[in-house]
Amino acid sequence: MSFEHLKGKPPYPFHTICMAVAFSPRWESLLSESAFLSRLSGAKLVLIHVGEKTTTKEQKILKALEARQYDISKAQIIWKKGNTVKGILEACKENAADLLVLGALRRENLLNFYLGSVARTICRRAKCSILLLENPRHTPAPFKKVFVHVSDNPKTPHTLQTAEYLAGLYGFNAITAVREIDFSGVAMATADSVTAGDTTRTKREISQTEEDSLHHALKVFKDTGLEIKEKTIKGKPGFALSNYTREKKADLLIINSPDQKLGFLDRVFTHDLEFILEDLPSNVLIVHSRINANTSHE
Amino acid sequence: MNKLDHGELIIFLCSLSLMLISSRVLAELGKKWKLPLVMGELIVGIILGPSVFGMLFPDSFSTIFPSTGNVPVAMDGLISLSVVLLLFVAGMEVQLPQLLKQGKVAMFTSTFSMVIPFFTGFLTAHFFPGFFGLPDDGPNNFYFALFLGTALSISALPVIARILMDLNLFRSKIGMVIIASAMFNDLVGWIIFTVILSLFRKTGDNGSVWYTIIAILGFGLFMLTLGKKIIDRILPWIQNKISWPGGVLSFAFSLCLISAAFTEAIHLHAILGAFIAGIAVGDSVHLHEKAREIIHQFITNFFAPLFFVSIGIKVNFIENFDLGIVLFICLLAYFGKLTGASLGAWWGGMTGREALAVGFGMNARGAMEIILGTLAFNEGLINSQVYVALVIMALVTSITSGPFIKKFSGVNPA
CATH class of the missing domain: 1.20.1530.20 (Na+/H+ antiporter like fold)
Structure with missing residues (x-):
């Protein structure tokens, strides 16, 4: 099967929404959330189960869909065998998923985090957007307080546009665009022979550049009815964003997908997305833009 | 226990002070030409050391930077601490x-x-x-x-x-x-x-x-x-x-x-x-x-x-x-x-x-x-x-x- 047609395709609108069914205690709440989003977007719902196909399991899924008054003809159940992560990723690829909905614990124990749980491993490898729900609700409600991370990455415009698309679906009318200011290296570069004024000026210049970049990035929104709040925060990328989102009790944090597959070393020497996965600050939408960030820097 | 006597302590403190103040002066001068701080510090060392000061005024040099007694031991300890830090x-x-x-x-x-x-x-x-x-x-x-x-x-x-x-x-x-x-x-x-x-x-x-x-x-x-x-x-x-x-x-x-x-x-x-x-x-x-x-x-x-x-x-x-x-x-x-x-x-x-x-x-x-x-x-x-x-x-x-x-x-x- 060729997937060439997917290259460069924007991450929105959602035509196909996948959901991994593990029959965990929260799976029905997750199904409620996925069905809710599928209805809002008009997307097809694909339910993926990695494991033996049995009539009992199938009936359980169909019954759950019926209970949510979901039109079964718009849903599809995919059965996969073998490795869970591989099976889910394969099914997403085969169905050209625009979004995969996953449930995840807010925080995992250290061993699980290093070894990599199913949900987090998928986040590190997936080639489609992922909605990671920390606390799926049986009766879903739209997200209200939404934060979007803005960085220099060429994927950011797509991420911002996806936020705008979601605003249309869920009906929220404000988003907070957050950009981090990282002062690492400044202490080292200014420790020897600069005056106190020089250090302050250097920091002010860095802050100003970041604020300008944030402002510039938001020009992607044209004639939108959305109220955009701009916010710069100081600290290590990923960690500062995670803390700020938690502190402000946001419902949803929207971020770019990683530029490359994240591995074990990225967990040991935690950075960016890994800080967020380490301790989920809220529900997280990882937007997978199908442009190649590594070749688009120039 | 060996310790710095009254005179040695004065010499030790004076030599540290001399090293610090002269390196600062040269570092500030070097800033004008965007020279690295370390260059000023090295030049001060060369001027204060056997290459210049020691050659011109050997007696004064050995008084301020003695090679025997407790001062060099104290200095060595401080320098070792400096490298670690x-x-x-x-x-x-x-x-x-x-x-x-x-x-x-x-x-x-x-x-x-x-x-x-x-x-x-x-x-x-x-x-x-x-x-x-x-x-x-x-x-x-x-x-x-x-x-x-x-x-x-x-x-x-x-x-x-x-x-x-x-x-x-x-x-x-x-x-x-x-x-x-x-x-x-x-x-x-x-x-x-x-x-x-x-x-x-x-x-x-x-x-x-x-x-x-x-x-x-x-x-x-x-x-x-x-x-x-x-x-x-x-x-x-x-x-x-x-x-x-x-x-x-x-x-x-x-x-x-x-x-x-x-x-x-x-x-x-x-x-x-x-x-x-x-x-x-x-x-x-x-x-x-x-x-x-x-x-x-x-x-x-x-x-x-x-x-x-x-x-x-x-x-x-x-x-x-x-x-x-x-x-x-x-x-x-x-x-x-x-x-x-x-x-x-x-x-x-x-x-x-x-x-x-x-x-x-x-x-x-x-x-x-x-x-x-x-x-x-x-x-x-x-x-x-x-x-x-x-x-x-x-x-x-x-x-x-x-x-x-x-x-x-x-x-x-x-």
């Missing part, structure tokens, strides 16, 4: 996530900018020891060759960071690649150097190679995984519950010193413990930026001048200056680093000009090279001529780095 602060700026974030281009640049200079230095010293004033079959030639390879492969993060910030390139693609690669070079370079020093100290002990490697890897892995997690738990508590910045400074320095003592006790070198402790503390997301600045300021403006001035006081730069060795080491340094770093950056996906800018950025050796050379000289691994040549190479590469980065990057600020 300098390595701690160097480690604090090594942030391995940066390397992972920069991906392929940084991986290629850092690897090539280590491997090519290393083999340039190692093979030259191994096959032509005579160029460095060594006998053809000297017992320590192998260790010297390993050392020279390592010395040519490290970079100097603080100098590079300063240059990039002056050129407004610190946050640019070129700047990030240079910084990430230099961090990796520093990490690997110091680890290799510690292995060499440990082996050199225990020459002839066959079991020592594996012991040294396992001990270094074990200590490093512990500190950078579990140790770092423990620090991440302790730091927020210290910063919130204990007086600030006193609490965090006491914690950081005591961790540095105990780690240094531990690595020295297991027959590695104290610098490794300090360096790795620096990485673990510096990488913590809970370390306030202000605390980081205070640690930097304190070490850079008190311990660093004492250390770099003491170099000129210990070694006669005029007597030990050998133009041939100086030129040869400079040539090897430029060739190895420019070829390695540029090739790596180019292979990693940068344009030819960008790759050359990266090459010149990585070529700055600065204070790190001088510390490395001093430790090797103190251990008897290199002779005075090579030491002087390394110091000069460190200065020349640092001074030339900025203009060449500017030329090849086109100073296209991010």
Whole structure:
């Protein structure tokens, strides 16, 4: 099967929404959330189960869909065998998923985090957007307080546009665009022979550049009815964003997908997305833009 | 117990004061020409040391900087502490996530900018020891060759960071690649150097190679995984519950010193413990930026001048200056680093000009090279001529780095 047609395709609108069914205690709440989003977007719902196909399991899924008054003809159940992560990723690829909905614990124990749980491993490898729900609700409600991370990455415009698309679906009318200011290296570069004024000026210049970049990035929104709040925060990328989102009790944090597959070393020497996965600050939408960030820097 | 008597204490304090104030004066003068701080400190050492002051006024020199009694012992203790703290602060700026974030281009640049200079230095010293004033079959030639390879492969993060910030390139693609690669070079370079020093100290002990490697890897892995997690738990508590910045400074320095003592006790070198402790503390997301600045300021403006001035006081730069060795080491340094770093950056996906800018950025050796050379000289691994040549190479590469980065990057600020 060729997937060439997917290259460069924007991450929105959602035509196909996948959901991994593990029959965990929260799976029905997750199904409620996925069905809710599928209805809002008009997307097809694909339910993926990695494991033996049995009539009992199938009936359980169909019954759950019926209970949510979901039109079964718009849903599809995919059965996969073998490795869970591989099976889910394969099914997403085969169905050209625009979004995969996953449930995840807010925080995992250290061993699980290093070894990599199913949900987090998928986040590190997936080639489609992922909605990671920390606390799926049986009766879903739209997200209200939404934060979007803005960085220099060429994927950011797509991420911002996806936020705008979601605003249309869920009906929220404000988003907070957050950009981090990282002062690492400044202490080292200014420790020897600069005056106190020089250090302050250097920091002010860095802050100003970041604020300008944030402002510039938001020009992607044209004639939108959305109220955009701009916010710069100081600290290590990923960690500062995670803390700020938690502190402000946001419902949803929207971020770019990683530029490359994240591995074990990225967990040991935690950075960016890994800080967020380490301790989920809220529900997280990882937007997978199908442009190649590594070749688009120039 | 031996202790400084009344007169010795006065001399000790006066000599420290003289070293600090004169290096500050020269550093401020050098700022006008954007010369690295370390250059002013070295020049002060040369002026105050046997090369100038000692030659012109030998009696006054031996009064202020006596070579017998308790003063040199106290001075040696202070200088040793300075080296440990300098390595701690160097480690604090090594942030391995940066390397992972920069991906392929940084991986290629850092690897090539280590491997090519290393083999340039190692093979030259191994096959032509005579160029460095060594006998053809000297017992320590192998260790010297390993050392020279390592010395040519490290970079100097603080100098590079300063240059990039002056050129407004610190946050640019070129700047990030240079910084990430230099961090990796520093990490690997110091680890290799510690292995060499440990082996050199225990020459002839066959079991020592594996012991040294396992001990270094074990200590490093512990500190950078579990140790770092423990620090991440302790730091927020210290910063919130204990007086600030006193609490965090006491914690950081005591961790540095105990780690240094531990690595020295297991027959590695104290610098490794300090360096790795620096990485673990510096990488913590809970370390306030202000605390980081205070640690930097304190070490850079008190311990660093004492250390770099003491170099000129210990070694006669005029007597030990050998133009041939100086030129040869400079040539090897430029060739190895420019070829390695540029090739790596180019292979990693940068344009030819960008790759050359990266090459010149990585070529700055600065204070790190001088510390490395001093430790090797103190251990008897290199002779005075090579030491002087390394110091000069460190200065020349640092001074030339900025203009060449500017030329090849086109100073296209991010």
